[in-house]
Amino acid sequence: MAAKIIDGKAIAAEVNEETRRRVEALRAAGRIPGLAVVLVGDDPASQVYVNAKAKKCAELGIHSDKRVLPADATMEQVLELIGELNRDPRIDGILVQSPPPPQIDEEKVIAAIDPAKDVDCFSERNVGKLLIGKEDGFRPCTPWGVMLLLEKSGIDPAGKHAVVIGRSNIVGKPMAALLMQKAKGANATVTVVHSGTPDIARFTRDADILIAAIGKPEFVRGDMIKPGAAVIDVGINRTPNPAGGRDKLVGDVKFDEAVEVAGAVTPVPGGVGPMTIAVLMSNAVTACERRK
Numbered sequence: 001m002a003a004k005i006i007d008g009k010a011i012a013a014e015v016n017e018e019t020r021r022r023v024e025a026l027r028a029a030g031r032i033p034g035l036a037v038v039l040v041g042d043d044p045a046s047q048v049y050v051n052a053k054a055k056k057c058a059e060l061g062i063h064s065d066k067r068v069l070p071a072d073a074t075m076e077q078v079l080e081l082i083g084e085l086n087r088d089p090r091i092d093g094i095l096v097q098s099p100p101p102p103q104i105d106e107e108k109v110i111a112a113i114d115p116a117k118d119v120d121c122f123s124e125r126n127v128g129k130l131l132i133g134k135e136d137g138f139r140p141c142t143p144w145g146v147m148l149l150l151e152k153s154g155i156d157p158a159g160k161h162a163v164v165i166g167r168s169n170i171v172g173k174p175m176a177a178l179l180m181q182k183a184k185g186a187n188a189t190v191t192v193v194h195s196g197t198p199d200i201a202r203f204t205r206d207a208d209i210l211i212a213a214i215g216k217p218e219f220v221r222g223d224m225i226k227p228g229a230a231v232i233d234v235g236i237n238r239t240p241n242p243a244g245g246r247d248k249l250v251g252d253v254k255f256d257e258a259v260e261v262a263g264a265v266t267p268v269p270g271g272v273g274p275m276t277i278a279v280l281m282s283n284a285v286t287a288c289e290r291r292k
């Protein structure tokens with residue numbers, strides 16, 4: 001039996017509709033939420049994401065301020081810009097597109113962002129709040145997007161074995177923290193596997209919920225999936241199109257095989273990606289609502 005394909009685009013549209021209503025309410029009260037998106041350098045993939053975020057802001061009535069610094073920008077220049085955006089009253093949220101060029105110390109840049117404007121939930125303070133389950137920080141965009149996908153697809157993690165492949169600060173670690181939270185919509189038993197795990201398949205085969213976030217194209221094969229499991233593919237890997245033209249996007253899961261074994265699976269594109277942007281928009285509006 002073929003798996004149910006989870007429609008991330010449709011679920012993101014629901015979340016965005018709710019965000020649009022919140023923006024309307026703010027605007028009626030004379031407030032316009034503002035998001036600054038900082039891009040250092042000219043990486044083509046980063047440009048695509050940054051433009052997608054600005055476009056979604058426009059659709060939802062959020063003011064967006066795209067700031068591009070050259071690939072050889074210095075730390076001083078980046079920190080100067082962050083300082084300016086921290087002080088700018090029109091800006092509620094600040095995002096610095098990751099990864100920056102090598103001369104930029106990303107950790108220092110994140111630390112310079114006002115935690116009240118840290119809509120990525122990357123700062124030490126907001127990651128700390130997330131870990132202790134405090135609700136007044138922000139939701140990490142991709143992991144929270146995954147939690148919403150599960151909830152809105154009727155998949156309750158409570159009592160299930162969730163296996164996260166990958167331990168990045170952006171996805172793997174916060175994903176594990178959210179899934180294990182003692183809260184409605186979470187409460188899973190969580191295993192995290194990574195590049196230091198011998199025999200990853202031994203764990204993934206026991207997963208009721210499998211989250212792939214390792215950045216290796218089609219790493220998860222059909223024989224690594226428990227029959228009926230929910231498989232969430234966070235990977236976005238660009239591979240040159242053999243026919244020329246636009247790069248092909250593939251996830252961290254071999255979709256054609258997963259669909260034969262899993263109970264539910266997210267596609268790439270059209271799965272987690274649109275949810276990441278939807279949560280970012282929601283966070284920007286939350287930042288504005290709190291500042292009232």
Ligand SMILES: Nc1nc(=O)c2c([nH]1)NC[C@@H]1CN(c3ccc(C(=O)N[C@@H](CCC(=O)O)C(=O)O)cc3)C=[N+]21
Binds near residue numbers: 052095096098268274
């Ligand atoms: N500070 C920071 N915050 C981020 O949230 C952040 C980041 N840096 N760096 C890069 C990753 C990646 N990311 C994506 C967002 C949307 C899609 C998305 O919408 N993808 C579409 C396809 C888009 C396409 O065609 O390339 C989809 O999956 O359907 C993908 C990837 C946010 N990131």
